[in-house]
Amino acid sequence: MRILATLRLALRALRRNKMRSVLTMLGIIIGVGSVIAAVSITTGATKQVEDKVASLGQNVISVFSGSFTGGGMRGGWGSSPTLTVDDAVAIAMVPGVEAVSPEVRDRSQILANGLNWNTQVLGESPDYPQIRNWNIASGSMFADADVRSVGKVAVIGRTVADQLFPDSDPVGQTLRIGDIPFKIVGVLEAKGFNLFGQDQDDTVVIPYTSHMKRVSRRTFVNSILVQASSAEAITKVQQAITDTLTPRHRSVEPDFTVRTQLELAQAMTATAKVMSILLGAIASVSLIVGGIGIMNIMLVSVTERTREIGIRMAVGARGGDILVQFLVEAVTLSLIGGLIGIGLGVGASRIVSVLTDWPTLTPVWWIVVASLSSGLVGIVSGFYPAWKASQLDPIEALRYE
Amino acid sequence: MQPNPVIQLVELTKTYHTGEVDVHAVRGVSLQVLPGEFVAVMGASGSGKSTLMNTIGCLDRPTGGSYRLDGIDVATLNRDALAEIRNEKIGFIFQGFNLLARTSALENVEMPMLYNHRRIPSQEQRERARQALELVGLGARTDHHPSQLSGGQQQRVAIARALVNRPALLLADEPTGNLDSQTSIEIMGVFQKLNAVGITIIMVTHELDVARFTKRRIVLRDGKILTDEAVEPRSIAETELQRLREEQQAVKLA
Numbered sequence: 001m002r003i004l005a006t007l008r009l010a011l012r013a014l015r016r017n018k019m020r021s022v023l024t025m026l027g028i029i030i031g032v033g034s035v036i037a038a039v040s041i042t043t044g045a046t047k048q049v050e051d052k053v054a055s056l057g058q059n060v061i062s063v064f065s066g067s068f069t070g071g072g073m074r075g076g077w078g079s080s081p082t083l084t085v086d087d088a089v090a091i092a093m094v095p096g097v098e099a100v101s102p103e104v105r106d107r108s109q110i111l112a113n114g115l116n117w118n119t120q121v122l123g124e125s126p127d128y129p130q131i132r133n134w135n136i137a138s139g140s141m142f143a144d145a146d147v148r149s150v151g152k153v154a155v156i157g158r159t160v161a162d163q164l165f166p167d168s169d170p171v172g173q174t175l176r177i178g179d180i181p182f183k184i185v186g187v188l189e190a191k192g193f194n195l196f197g198q199d200q201d202d203t204v205v206i207p208y209t210s211h212m213k214r215v216s217r218r219t220f221v222n223s224i225l226v227q228a229s230s231a232e233a234i235t236k237v238q239q240a241i242t243d244t245l246t247p248r249h250r251s252v253e254p255d256f257t258v259r260t261q262l263e264l265a266q267a268m269t270a271t272a273k274v275m276s277i278l279l280g281a282i283a284s285v286s287l288i289v290g291g292i293g294i295m296n297i298m299l300v301s302v303t304e305r306t307r308e309i310g311i312r313m314a315v316g317a318r319g320g321d322i323l324v325q326f327l328v329e330a331v332t333l334s335l336i337g338g339l340i341g342i343g344l345g346v347g348a349s350r351i352v353s354v355l356t357d358w359p360t361l362t363p364v365w366w367i368v369v370a371s372l373s374s375g376l377v378g379i380v381s382g383f384y385p386a387w388k389a390s391q392l393d394p395i396e397a398l399r400y401e
Numbered sequence: 402m403q404p405n406p407v408i409q410l411v412e413l414t415k416t417y418h419t420g421e422v423d424v425h426a427v428r429g430v431s432l433q434v435l436p437g438e439f440v441a442v443m444g445a446s447g448s449g450k451s452t453l454m455n456t457i458g459c460l461d462r463p464t465g466g467s468y469r470l471d472g473i474d475v476a477t478l479n480r481d482a483l484a485e486i487r488n489e490k491i492g493f494i495f496q497g498f499n500l501l502a503r504t505s506a507l508e509n510v511e512m513p514m515l516y517n518h519r520r521i522p523s524q525e526q527r528e529r530a531r532q533a534l535e536l537v538g539l540g541a542r543t544d545h546h547p548s549q550l551s552g553g554q555q556q557r558v559a560i561a562r563a564l565v566n567r568p569a570l571l572l573a574d575e576p577t578g579n580l581d582s583q584t585s586i587e588i589m590g591v592f593q594k595l596n597a598v599g600i601t602i603i604m605v606t607h608e609l610d611v612a613r614f615t616k617r618r619i620v621l622r623d624g625k626i627l628t629d630e631a632v633e634p635r636s637i638a639e640t641e642l643q644r645l646r647e648e649q650q651a652v653k654l655a
Contacts, residue, residue, distance in 0.1 A: 313487075316488020
């Protein structure tokens, strides 16, 4: 029999028992709908986290010095004075390393334009914007020459610019860190809050040499930012950095750690993964329940229509024709249910998005998966009733009252 | 030269195995039906006529003997092949009409073409169904559902459905069993008209009046042919209807 004619037949049969068809679909509708809604909401949240992680930079590996312990006090990662600029130079030699920036962090009171502001002062290399995937909005980044010459130049974040130069262009003006004047050569683009809720734009970036010699007067760096050449290379480069630093830092306990953005992303998305697995479990349970409903109704339908089956067989329908007819009916039922469910799920997540201001996102592949699995449910749950119908004896079926 | 028979049964037997006992429903029937014949099969219940009809109709396979339908040996065919034979060679007409409920007359008639071996374009399906309905005198009521039609009209739809695949043989099982006498005569008139244009018809009936409209009467008893003779004198539906109308006028019924 032709597929189009069969489809028409199925739709007519389903229309004949509208209430029953709708109630049977309801299992699939609710199952698919709730899964799509939940997926949209969690995907939206996950996407937000991923965007934040990406804002840390591209293919970034961070090397922290160990914790400083003095008089029973432990200073936390980056406090131990063990990482040096020489370490950064050594890391730069590691194959697969694209860019390196030794990082020195400090907080200072800064003054400019008759205003003052307490902010984070970072000592970095000129590669910093590239590593952090952070463009300069106006002016330019300081150069290698400034690092070598321990130059008094600075690039400032958006927040600092707004606080100290509310009415004028900061580029070319001077700010003071403590009492040392720095010339502002560039303003960074606004980057927003990071994963931990800190304002990333509230910062001043100066050459690390200037930071170590003029501002903080340190001989060590807090951490070293490294950019790997590609996402695939991250793990290999991480290992290579560890191998490079280990002989340079001979101590009982390793006094440095090498972390990747990947690990951070994994930690952040681990919750989302658990959620997805949970959702998948709920989805399959509800689809199974919906499928049982479909199988039940199809069995009833086959019994009710025994005579019809007999008539069709008498005029020449093969067992296969009958099988396909009922199978198509079951699949149509579950597929329509699935599509309505997808529609309702997307609608519900949009409503949640509007009401709660959460970002929601319905991944296309989930829509595909939902459609396919509702179709599959139709095939699986429709097969037994359809097979039963196809095995009927035409004489018996014709006699059925 | 004699034309090839539509049906050729040689020592046909059918035995049902129901538990311990074997039921011999048909015990050796030899029969030949030529194109253009109009046969009534009669017999008391249990005489094996239903079993014989089911076998002739390829709904069932014989247990012994041979059956050739339009030259094809049916005994060796599997389920699907039998379905194909039913679709292409046989038109069924039942006592209870067996139309699909809540489906228009036209779509009921189109139904066998859905299962045709050859893909028939829907335009052609529609056209052929319409022609078949016109042939049985129902050209005007093609959109009605069975519940909106009288018994006689429903049976006409069923006949149109049986005709639509241009079968070699029409098989009617008590086609007038559910109809009043006038409608029965009308339906027999349809059969006579179809037979007149060369369609072979085999009909099971237990009413002698109805059998009188056919050309040949076979009586079965205990699974065997008891008598097989030409119908003399033969009733003609036209004249019978005419007489019925006159009688009705006489008693002011019509």
